[in-house]
Each structure stands twice: as C-alpha cells, then as structure tokens.
Amino acid sequence: MLERDLAGLADCRAGYLIRVGEEGVADNGQGGIVQSPDRWPQGAIALGRWQGEPLAVIAETGEAHWPTPREWLARLDERDFALISTALQVVRWARDHRFCGRCGGAMRQRPGEFMMQCTKCGLRSYPRISPCIITLVTWRDRLLLARSPRFAAGRFSTLAGFIEPGESAEEAVRREVLEEVGVQVGRISYYRSQSWPMPHSLMLGFYAEAASRELRVDGVEIEAADWFDANTLPGLPPSYSISRGLIENFLRGTARRE
Template sequence: MEPCTAAGKWLLFQNDLLLVKSKNPLVLPATGDEHLFLELLSVTGTLPASRGGFPWGEYPGDGELPPVFETVGLRELWTLGGEKLFQAAGTAFQMMDWKRNNRFCPRCGTAMCLTDNDRAYGCPQCEYMSYPILSPAIIVAVTREDKLLLARSPHFPKGRYSVLAGFVEPGESLEETVEREIFEEVGIRVKDVTYFGSQPWPFPHSLMLGFTARWAEGELTPDGKEIEDAGWFTPETMPEIPPSISISRRLIENWLAGNK
C-alpha cells in the first residue's frame, strides 16, 4: 500500500474532531496557515513515513477557531478523504490522546518527559515509563451451517446488526476471549476459532483482531445489556450492516462472498 503524504499539510484536532479548511473538496490546514494555530497547540508530533509523515497537533478545546476552519469527525473522514487519510488521522489521534493523558507520572505526580525518539514518556523522579496505549479487542464472524450470527447493540442505529466483539481481558489468549465474549453475550459455545485479520481502531486506542468461528452448541440468548437481539441470517435475509470503514463489514462481506 502506497502511503499518503503530508505535502505541507497538518492534522489538527480540537475536542477530538479534525480541523479542515473545506469538506468538499477536502482541504487540510497547510504550513501557510501556521500563523493561525502553531503557537496555540498544546501537544504536537509527527507521524512516521508509513502514515504519511504528517505533523499533527491539538488546538485548545475552549479556543475559538479561526473562521477558515471547520470540524470533521474521524468516521466522516473515511468518506471524505479515503482509507489512507483515515489511517493517518487515526494514528495521530491515538498519539495525541496518549500524550495529553501522560503529562504527569501516575506514581509520584512528577511532570513526565518525552524520550529522544518521542515514543515514550519517562518520569525523572521514579523512572516510571509510559508507552502508547493499545487496547486489543476481538471481533468474530460465527457461522452455523449456511447462516451467519449477527447481533444488535442498543447503541446501534435503528435496524443495524453486526458481528460480535469485545475487549481482551488480562490473562486471556485471543481464542479464549472469542469463546468468552460469544458465550457471555449470546449464550452459545463456538469452535474452530481462526484468525482473519486486524484493524487499528482509534476510538480511542483499540486494535481490532478479526476471527471466524463455528457454532458448537447452545441456543441464542442475548444478555439484554450489551446485546438486545441476535439471530442467524442467510444472504437473503441480511439486515442493515456496518459501513465499509470497519473490519466488521469485511468479515461479513467475506462470508457473503463464500455463500453466493
């Protein structure tokens, strides 16, 4: 994959939203606009070349934006700027979130200092080290013969269903997380857990690890909290599914492609 390049552009955030000069066409702040924001940024950094090498920064949350800027959510950015820019902005957002939450040592309260490579914070008092946070989570497509398990969270848009997901707990293998999450959320046991692929997910710092699995035993019993409804669907009875931004859509489309 060819990385997108900064080409004199900035990734700027305010209150977790990206600042742009125009949405359609999408125009990012440029080096020529630095007089509007550079001295006001609270945290800054630069992405690696694999993510385009963009400089990034956080504009004060209570600061009045210059009229030239408007805001865009990261999910909206996928549609406006494409996958590569979404990945770059997501990486910048995760680094920004980590930096702004690690200014002081959680052990002794001393102001933290960035290391030379800008990839860790160190405490000069107690030598505590803080590294960028990743929260691994599994997401799994479970099948039963020619049907796919889809479920609905109370937080989903009306009518939308997706595959199941959940965070890895301390001491668990990924396979154990798949088995536990499926049983806790819908009451069935699964087998043949197989790795599918992964996706960084900057909301705020997840790493989604995709799997497939097959039903082993049990009947669907939604937990009523995280899952309000669940069912087995065929290609002909599919409900509304997540947009292409997420690995959940890839898992579903992979199953659909094999069941034409």
C-alpha cells in the same frame, strides 16, 4: 502511506500537519486532513513521514465544527486511515499522560520516540493500544449478528469485546460469544486486524464456527441477536469497518460455494 521513522524526525520543526480538536479533525480545504507544509506550531508531535515529508499532529481547542473521526473514516480512502488513527491516538496519549501514574511527577516526551518519561522516577509511558476481538460467528451459510442498545435502529453487527489481562485472543472470542449470546464456539480462524481510534482499540477479526445454535441474549451489552443468511440481512455496520469486512468476505465465500 505513513512511514513510521520517528527517530529521524527528533529535531524536525516543519512539514505537513494534522489539526486535532476536542471533537473533530480539521479539513484542509480540499476534503483531506493533511494541511499544506509549513512551520509546526509549539506543541506539535511528529508522527512520521507522509509522501516523503515530515508529518506532525497538533492538539487544538475551541475549534469550529470540524468533522468527527467517524465522519472522516466514512470519507477518507482506506490508505489514509493510518494518518487519522495515528494522529488521534497520539494526541489522546499526550493529553492523558501528562503526569506519572506512579509518583505524580511531570512526564516529558522523548524526542524521536512515542515515549514519555517521568522527570522524577523515570517511569515510561507508551501510547495505549487496547486489543479487542471482533468475530463473525457462522453456522453453514448462516451469520450470527447482534445489536447493542447503542446502535441505530435496525442495525445489527458482529460480536466484539476487549481482551482481558492474561487472556489470548482465541480465549476472548470463546468467552465473549458465550457471555453475549450463549453460543459455544468450535473452530476459530483469523481474518485481519484494523486500528480503531475511538479511542485506542486494535480490532482483531476472527471467524468462529458455532458448535451450538440456540441463542441466549445477555440483555445488557446485546439486546437482540439472530441467525441471518444472504437473503435476510438486517441493517449492517458502515463499509469502512472491519465488522462489515468480515460479513462481506463471508458472503462472497458462501456465494462461490453455491
């Protein structure tokens, strides 16, 4: 488990390291992403403590073919997701916030915090986290699953979308479901959340009971949608995704009721 006590690591220069490239994350030679303890290279950013020892991330360029984040998520234990998710998001933040968005001045990280501050005007920048809703719409024992044109052939999934400024998560669930498949939603209940570092989403999982059943697919974000049951399931999202968790958890519940 990653202990997020950054304040105690402000002067730390050695410990475990995660190496993040432009496309992938380095293997440690034993199937994991955490490299053996050593002196940290220049530019390493402390992330916290892992197994009691300091852990940092370094951004590298020109890597060979390191596994992609998605390949790692399929491979790692779920308890290690926080490591790769934190490393990827902190590296992206440091890379994309080198200059102030207000005055163009250089930004510098404050040691012991995930905070960059403009050296000219003082504007502060924190790692960006973009909240998204992801929802399984249900009607009795039926699941509403849809596919985006970007999906692999035959795969369907739950509906998802970014929360817009000024909107609550529940409002985003109702809006996204109506926009994407034309269904009105009744009762909404919270499931759980998952950090999704491609590139910096926080997925908030919900169940939504359908108040109407007719589907009207938007044809842009969604190219097909349908009602399924446990015996007629299409190809599903990968096992590590919260989308799959929403589906499996619902199917376990309906199996118990029979």
